[in-house]
Amino acid sequence: xxxxxxxxxxxxxxxxxxxxxxxxxxxxxxxxxxxxxxxxxxxxxxxxxxxxxxxxxxxxxxxxxxxxxxxxxxxxxxxxxxxxxxxxxxxxxxxxxxxxxxxxxxxxxxxxxxxxxxxxxxxxxxxxxxxxxxxxxxxxxxxxxxxxxxxxxxxxxxxxxxxxxxxxxxxxxxxxxxxxxxxxxxxxxxxxxxxxxxxxxxxxxxxxxxxxxxxxxxxxxxxxxxxxxxxxxxxxxxxxxxxxxxxxxxxxxxxxxxxxxxxxxxxxxxxxxxxxxxxxxxxxxxx
Numbered sequence: 001x002x003x004x005x006x007x008x009x010x011x012x013x014x015x016x017x018x019x020x021x022x023x024x025x026x027x028x029x030x031x032x033x034x035x036x037x038x039x040x041x042x043x044x045x046x047x048x049x050x051x052x053x054x055x056x057x058x059x060x061x062x063x064x065x066x067x068x069x070x071x072x073x074x075x076x077x078x079x080x081x082x083x084x085x086x087x088x089x090x091x092x093x094x095x096x097x098x099x100x101x102x103x104x105x106x107x108x109x110x111x112x113x114x115x116x117x118x119x120x121x122x123x124x125x126x127x128x129x130x131x132x133x134x135x136x137x138x139x140x141x142x143x144x145x146x147x148x149x150x151x152x153x154x155x156x157x158x159x160x161x162x163x164x165x166x167x168x169x170x171x172x173x174x175x176x177x178x179x180x181x182x183x184x185x186x187x188x189x190x191x192x193x194x195x196x197x198x199x200x201x202x203x204x205x206x207x208x209x210x211x212x213x214x215x216x217x218x219x220x221x222x223x224x225x226x227x228x229x230x231x232x233x234x235x236x237x238x239x240x241x242x243x244x245x246x247x248x249x250x251x252x253x254x255x256x257x258x259x260x261x262x263x264x265x266x267x268x269x270x271x272x273x274x275x276x277x278x279x280x281x282x283x284x285x286x287x
Contacts, residue, residue: 180261194257
């Protein structure tokens with residue numbers, strides 16, 4: 001075999017006299033690079049999918065711990081087409097029942113639970129910093145889903161005048177991924193309230209504002225030395241909202257929750273949904 005002659009007459013001599021032009025070599029290099037990129041991207045996407053799946057399964061398991069049979073004990077008598085009598089128990093299936101002590105046994109950092117239909121149903125945690133629960137679930141397992149957690153600098157937690165709660169904007173809409181849909185008023189019209197369990201109590205919260213803001217700014221104020229400071233905060237949030245809501249006003253005696261998540265178009269921006277505490281929900285009202 002003759003020695004390979006590079007770039008001689010713009011051709012490369014290879015096995016048995018076959019020749020490949022320089023553009024052919026470039027095309028093959030590009031194809032190999034593209035294949036490497038595709039393989040690496042597929043690997044990364046697979047890891048992301050598995051991470052999402054593991055995180056979702058953690059929270060599905062956690063939700064299932066609070067599901068109990070909803071059996072009323074009542075029976076009803078029915079007659080089928082052949083005249084046979086059928087006695088059936090009035091069993092409505094599983095019912096989700098909040099158990100604060102049970103949640104504390106799983107994670108002592110638990111402060112409550114937040115839920116909204118099938119979109120959101122997670123424990124609310126509060127750690128010693130704002131980093132740990134960005135990458136760990138309520139089971140302490142490392143995961144990109146992270147947790148829903150209160151800013152660690154707010155000692156009053158969910159009883160603060162303004163309780164700031166963080167959660168990831170996951171692409172599969174888990175965690176706080178559904179919050180950015182509040183940019184549309186039509187979505188708000190279908191999702192006006194949240195259920196928030198604070199220790200042993202259950203409250204209905206009403207959304208009053210949704211807007212985009214900077215990742216650092218006065219939206220994240222949690223200390224109000226005077227009533228005037230708190231009123232100014234309320235007025236500012238009111239002015240920023242994207243559309244009017246059913247909430248007519250927020251007062252000095254109210255408790256606000258500020259939900260914060262990332263946006264998908266700018267790392268320096270956050271999407272905010274703010275809600276005000278309404279009535280306490282009793283066991284009788286839940287039935």
